[in-house]
Amino acid sequence: MSVTPSAALDLLPFDRAIQQPLGKQPVRVLQINLGKRCNLACTHCHVEAGPKRTEELTPEITQQLIEIIDRFPQLETVDLTGGAPEMNYGFRALVAAAFNAQKSIIVRSNLTIFFVEGFGDLPEFFAQHRVRVVASLPCYLAENVDQQRGSGVFDHSITALQRLNQLGYGRNPELQLDLVYNPPIPRDRTFTLPPAQSSLEQAYRQRLKADHNIDFNHLLTITNLPIGRTKLALQQRNLEDDYCQFLAQNFNANTLPGLMCLNQLSVDYRGYLYDCDFNQMEDIPARSPDGRMLTLADVLAANSLDLIATIQTDRHCYGCTAGSGSSCGGAIA
Ligand code: SF4
Numbered sequence: 001m002s003v004t005p006s007a008a009l010d011l012l013p014f015d016r017a018i019q020q021p022l023g024k025q026p027v028r029v030l031q032i033n034l035g036k037r038c039n040l041a042c043t044h045c046h047v048e049a050g051p052k053r054t055e056e057l058t059p060e061i062t063q064q065l066i067e068i069i070d071r072f073p074q075l076e077t078v079d080l081t082g083g084a085p086e087m088n089y090g091f092r093a094l095v096a097a098a099f100n101a102q103k104s105i106i107v108r109s110n111l112t113i114f115f116v117e118g119f120g121d122l123p124e125f126f127a128q129h130r131v132r133v134v135a136s137l138p139c140y141l142a143e144n145v146d147q148q149r150g151s152g153v154f155d156h157s158i159t160a161l162q163r164l165n166q167l168g169y170g171r172n173p174e175l176q177l178d179l180v181y182n183p184p185i186p187r188d189r190t191f192t193l194p195p196a197q198s199s200l201e202q203a204y205r206q207r208l209k210a211d212h213n214i215d216f217n218h219l220l221t222i223t224n225l226p227i228g229r230t231k232l233a234l235q236q237r238n239l240e241d242d243y244c245q246f247l248a249q250n251f252n253a254n255t256l257p258g259l260m261c262l263n264q265l266s267v268d269y270r271g272y273l274y275d276c277d278f279n280q281m282e283d284i285p286a287r288s289p290d291g292r293m294l295t296l297a298d299v300l301a302a303n304s305l306d307l308i309a310t311i312q313t314d315r316h317c318y319g320c321t322a323g324s325g326s327s328c329g330g331a332i333a
């Protein structure tokens, strides 16, 4: 679908599209962005992560996170992201803490990290801790993956998935392996949303099984939000406003009850709190009533995870609410 270049001038502010502010529900998911270090530097990366980035958790913040994981039974899931979360300080300690506290653990892995020196044992480490692996694989064809993520990434991803399968991932019900699809970055005004999740999952399943004997549990389709490197790429092509307009034209109110920000607390490597990883990257922190940026120390001092009353939204939120919707758990509606 294409939009006219002038249409962006009429973009309806997101808070008017949703009509009433989104209220935060009790927090059940703690999503930790451990830092910006990554072995890859993908063109669509909303974190702008890469091998030259150095920002990561400190021992002090890691200790606060472990205390929070231990202290709050209401937390059901600990979701670790980055960068490549595995490369950043505190990763294994946080997985162990979440495992000992009997939380569901999600690691958002780029898979190629398994082939970096010092990380070869990750598949076994994941299996031992019953980690649910959520792995990026934007296509079942090598050319498309390498174009988006770098040369050789597809072959490494396939070998990594086969190793995970050998350990039982995607085959043993206790070892969940999900794949993530995101569309290519738009090059012109012909914009697209992800295809229907269930039919694309079927296509992935058939091709990966036939071509590589790979099994997985679910495919999650994620819309490209106009933030991070995606925003930069859109700006370079003078497409940012039009892409936002395209997303707004596809606004679907049925996605609102499933937004991940409703019950998620996102934390950055410095210990600051956000409604979600996207707000984190857009530098929209959660604030106290007097305007101070909230931190993990505030959670511990108040003995409460529920310090945020209202979710902060902006125009990138149209990315979560367009069409079938989009979240770290895939399509919503
Ligand atoms: S998209 Fe993921 S794998 Fe790629 S650079 Fe960003 S954090 Fe790394």
Ligand code: SF4
Pocket (backbone or CB within 6 Å): 259, 260, 261, 262, 275, 276, 277, 278, 279, 311, 312, 313, 314, 316, 317, 320, 321
């Ligand atoms: S970007 Fe998405 S998840 Fe984050 S606050 Fe907006 S709607 Fe919620």
